[in-house]
Amino acid sequence: MKVVVEIIIQTLLAFFGIWFIARLLGRKQIAQLTVYEYINGITFGSIAATLATDLNQRTWHHLIGLFLFGILTWCMSYLSIKSKELETIFQGEPIIVIQQGKILEENLKRCLYSINDLQEQLRIGNVFDIKDVKYAIVESNGNLSIMRYEDQEPVTLKDIGLMPDSREPFTAVILNGKLIHKNLKIMHIDEKWLKKQLNLKGISDFKDVMYAAVNKNKQIYIDVFKDNLSDNEKTPF
Template sequence: MKLFLEIIIQTFLAFFTILFITRILGRQQVAQLTFFEYINGITFGSIAATLATDMNQNTYQHFVGLLLFGVLTGLVSYISLKKREFRKVVEGEPVLVIQDGKILENNLKKVRYSIDELSLLLRDKDVFNPEYVKYGLLEINGKLNVIKKAEKRSVTCEDLGISSNSESIPTEVIIGGQIIYENLRERKLTGKDLMNMLKPFKVNRIDEIYYSTIDENNNIYVDKYDDKIKYQIDISEDNRNI
């Protein structure tokens, strides 16, 4: 009975301590879930869970640890609001991953995103082909914001009173310099057919291509490792302040 009573007391202590601290810290823990806040929330919850269930007479130590963690979180949040440089170190910066329909592989590597993860984020924005994107910006909370090219924006053929061929979901045929032969066969194409389709892009070797897709109308999208973008935009704070 004494054991259950201790668990009840410690659980109430953990619950109301978290409630009190989160009310003081504000709503950014939920509304702006950055990488730092995600890890912070997991750790915060872990300490509280230990406080609620530990039966080794360490309640005081866990309680102090929970309070100290809350104070440090509040301190970091406060400094981040006041100091942009500090906020950039803690939370990071938005990263441009697509420019003029070209995937910026180096920027994608910096944020440790794969082409599959980028494709998923694009589909979430109703974009099935990177070629349609003027700018793709990966935010600090992991969400992707896109600005479509002018000709691909929301005016529809129905609005203009004209007919158009329906779009299809493109099939990935090259990823990271390697041909996906299974997908190629689904499009009833051979390796030779693919090389012929790549000729207009002045591709000599498959390993020059980072990503390529083909739709049901055999329209091909090609993104090379060397994008040859004349003026690549750098949106980092350091360069904006120059």
């Protein structure tokens, strides 16, 4: 029993130790993986290798650690879905590194991105002049999302109609049926305005909304839990 307790304690320490180091090293280390996938990729391989080669310890000892890591990772994923605050703690949040063509150096440091890293990611996104960028955001998985100025975007069918489209990024105001009050204040809107917009879409309760986001132009995107798609509208995979 003492050995089992020691394995559980060591596994817990190893799990949260790797999680802390992954967050500390910065988002470039995670690349396109989530934090949980990154942890699993490191740890499961290591435990599996030890399980296959270590003859000094019983096999089931390693299995306890392996399954405990899987349970912990699943729990963190589940809690992140249920709570926006926990998701931010566990995985981080998007950080703006370019705004109105200007680099935000302090935010760049928070991501552990250098100027060379930023320029590389911009080039991958087919952007070669920072002044063409309205917003650039480092996502929680390390990828760079880019929004160009309207006159720098590739021509589309809509553009042929000479209809200028002044766009702004969207900010989440409802997630999993819960209001994000901090973001409501940031976007300068209140519950009454948001309730009215939902009513216009035939939605009577915030709890029915899986995700809703608003931009500075007061454009709103709403996705409810029950999408009510017909069979013809569903996309096969």
